[in-house]
Amino acid sequence: MTTEYARKLHFSSIVVDTHSDSLARTVDDGDDLGTDTGRGHMDLPRMRAGHQTAQFFAAYVHPDYLEQGTALQRVLQYTDAMNRLCQEYSDEIELAGTAADIRRIVGSGKLAGILCLEGGHAIIDDLAVLREFHRLGVRYMTLTHNNSNNWGDGILDEERHGGLTDFGRDVVREMNRVGILVDISHVSVKTFWDAMETTTKPVIASHSSSYVICQNPRNMNDDQLRAVAKNGGVVGVNFEVTFVSQSRNVEEDRLNTRRDQELAGASDDAKEEIESRYKGLVNQLARPDWTEIVDHIDHMVKVAGIDHVGLGSDFDGCRLPNGMEDCTKVPKITEELVRRGYSDTDIRKILGENTLRVMEAALGE
Numbered sequence: 310m311t312t313e314y315a316r317k318l319h320f321s322s323i324v325v326d327t328h329s330d331s332l333a334r335t336v337d338d339g340d341d342l343g344t345d346t347g348r349g350h351m352d353l354p355r356m357r358a359g360h361q362t363a364q365f366f367a368a369y370v371h372p373d374y375l376e377q378g379t380a381l382q383r384v385l386q387y388t389d390a391m392n393r394l395c396q397e398y399s400d401e402i403e404l405a406g407t408a409a410d411i412r413r414i415v416g417s418g419k420l421a422g423i424l425c426l427e428g429g430h431a432i433i434d435d436l437a438v439l440r441e442f443h444r445l446g447v448r449y450m451t452l453t454h455n456n457s458n459n460w461g462d463g464i465l466d467e468e469r470h471g472g473l474t475d476f477g478r479d480v481v482r483e484m485n486r487v488g489i490l491v492d493i494s495h496v497s498v499k500t501f502w503d504a505m506e507t508t509t510k511p512v513i514a515s516h517s518s519s520y521v522i523c524q525n526p527r528n529m530n531d532d533q534l535r536a537v538a539k540n541g542g543v544v545g546v547n548f549e550v551t552f553v554s555q556s557r558n559v560e561e562d563r564l565n566t567r568r569d570q571e572l573a574g575a576s577d578d579a580k581e582e583i584e585s586r587y588k589g590l591v592n593q594l595a596r597p598d599w600t601e602i603v604d605h606i607d608h609m610v611k612v613a614g615i616d617h618v619g620l621g622s623d624f625d626g627c628r629l630p631n632g633m634e635d636c637t638k639v640p641k642i643t644e645e646l647v648r649r650g651y652s653d654t655d656i657r658k659i660l661g662e663n664t665l666r667v668m669e670a671a672l673g674e
């Protein structure tokens with residue numbers, strides 16, 4: 310139950326969420342996000358219900374597509390899905406490219422969708438491709454996904470370059486120039502520092518939480534948070550259970566290690582059984598309470614300051630805490646922030662104004 314006060318505040322704010330994988334449901338499963346899909350974490354009716362007014366929709370390109378030579382096609386499938394959604398439900402949602410677009414679209418009572426790209430390998434090491442992605446509407450790009458690519462190291466892969474190569478730095482500079490936010494979620498720590506040294510514009514960590522609270526490598530340590538603050542950027546807190554809760558993170562890690570040990574000595578037949586058994590065990594693990602998301606916000610605000618924290622749920626790309634089952638529950642975050650003593654102005658910053666400011670600074674008016 311949200312209080313009337315928090316409800317009014319939430320529903321009169323521009324809420325910007327910097328990461329959702331929902332478009333993949335359209336591309337891979339044919340889900341029509343304009344309808345009440347009854348599955349996943351969001352669709353347009355539920356965005357309305359939760360006042361999820363501006364959503365960055367990710368085009369995630371698995372590295373396999375690059376190997377198969379179909380990375381570009383994969384990106385186009387996402388941009389097509391986004392455009393078709395905006396055409397078919399033109400009274401509901403409109404594609405935005407700037408903060409001013411978002412303010413205008415939301416002001417007119419519609420939802421704003423912003424395209425973004427997850428996995429820098431999708432530019433196929435070609436700045437021309439990067440520039441054309443911008444023309445298609447892409448407004449941020451994670452320099453890497455978890456994998457290391459030809460010009461930058463990802464956080465869960467072998468170190469290939471020790472950060473960014475010279476070309477990787479050129480990619481950052483070209484993103485600054487054409488107006489694509491440099492997203493440092495998913496990059497290795499060294500890639501992060503190289504990107505921070507190279508960028509002349511505020512950056513975004515579109516979906517990362519606090520490493521001090523939960524020691525998942527996808528999260529950001531306090532030095533990184535302070536560096537993003539100094540750069541004028543914004544970090545969108547990720548709702549994924551193993552990014553939010555350290556106990557869940559440790560337990561799942563422990564199961565994954567045991568699973569990998571069993572897999573190592575197993576025959577092909579046994580492997581399937583092991584995989585499904587451990588999947589069941591992981592599913593049985595306790596989920597954290599949704600208020601732990603707000604603990605991350607508290608910590609990030611304490612370290613980086615109120616101007617550098619936002620929302621980056623990872624809806625449809627994560628497992629959600631109890632009480633945050635889908636995007637209709639986001640108003641509870643506003644209520645919890647009210648309860649913890651944040652001012653209206655500060656809450657609006659976290660809900661969206663910080664991200665809008667970064668867009669204005671890095672992408673132009």
Ligand SMILES: [Zn+2]
Pocket residue numbers: 427495516626
């Ligand atoms: Zn991601």
